[in-house]
Amino acid sequence: MWEWLKKTRQQQDNGESVNEAGLGGSRAAETEESGKEPQADEKAAPAVIVITGSSGAGRKQLAWQLSRELGLPYIRSYTTRGKRPGEEEGQHYRFIDPGQFEAMRERDEFFQSVKLGRGRYGIKGSELRSALEQSGSVIVVVNREGALSFKKVFGARAVRVFIYTTKEDLQVRMEKERVPQDIIMEYMELYTEQVHSKRECEVVLQNREHTETVNRLLQTFKTDK
Known part of the structure; x- marks a missing residue:
């Protein structure tokens, strides 16, 4: 799968960056010269299952369960924000301080990084590359x-x-989990903008109940394979 990735490309857009250094293959030079993006095999299993959506919707819990059921690596993001109630190191995020994050960014260690309201987040390129080489597909x-x-x-x-x-369900869920009120208010303010972007995604699921949503995800990706 790596032959259609460009060897080196960096993008900076509204505080978000992408670094593909070290992810390239034999066609990198050809791609850069032609200026055309190589086409992936649409019939192949997805290389990356990208879980996104509205904050507080249970994305990380679903990713963890999907990882177990499919036997695929779940690549955690590094973040500089503080832990929230119920979060654990290595399960939800890899928590590091701003100095460590900046040092990693300067060494081009992140495949993708972004600065959000309460901190910075990044996916480490070497972890992504290693997991893809070993398993063929990953979850982020x-x-x-x-x-x-x-x-x-x-x-x-x-x-x-x-x-x-x-x-409404988001607010009830967070209050039940005793999430601090300022974070609940932040999520409420972001909700409309975040949900508006669902039209960009290939799969859209409302997480009414965890087990039901996991089963729907399994049906989706087992069928695709």
């Missing part, structure tokens, strides 16, 4: 900008799955 959880980055690089072999709940 990113925001809209991250999902667009994966789509630009992987084309048809990146399948974006938009997960959302109703605004």
Whole structure:
């Protein structure tokens, strides 16, 4: 799958960056000279299952369960924001301080990174590359900008799955989990803008109940394979 990736390309757009250094293959030079994006095999299994959607909709829990059921690596993002109630190191994110994040960014270690309201987030390129080489497909959880980055690089072999709940269910869920009120308000303010982007994604699922949503995801990707 790597032959159709460009060897080196960096993009900077509204604080979001993509770095493909080290992800290229034998056709990298050819692609750069022609200026054309190589086409992926649309019949092949997705290289990257990109879980995106509205904040607080249960994306990371779904990604973890899907990873277990399909036997695919789930690549966690690195972040500089603080842990929230119920979050654990290595399960939800890889928590690092701003200095560590900046040092990694300067060394071009991130495939994709973005700065959001409460912190910075990034997918480490070497972890992505290693997992793809070993398993052929991976699962990531990113925001809209991250999902667009994966789509630009992987084309048809990146399948974006938009997960959302109703605004009312989101508030009830977060209050039940005792999420701080300022974070609940932040999610409520972001909700409409985030849900509006669902039309960009290949798969859209409302997460009414966890087990039901996992089963629908399994049906989707087992069929695709």
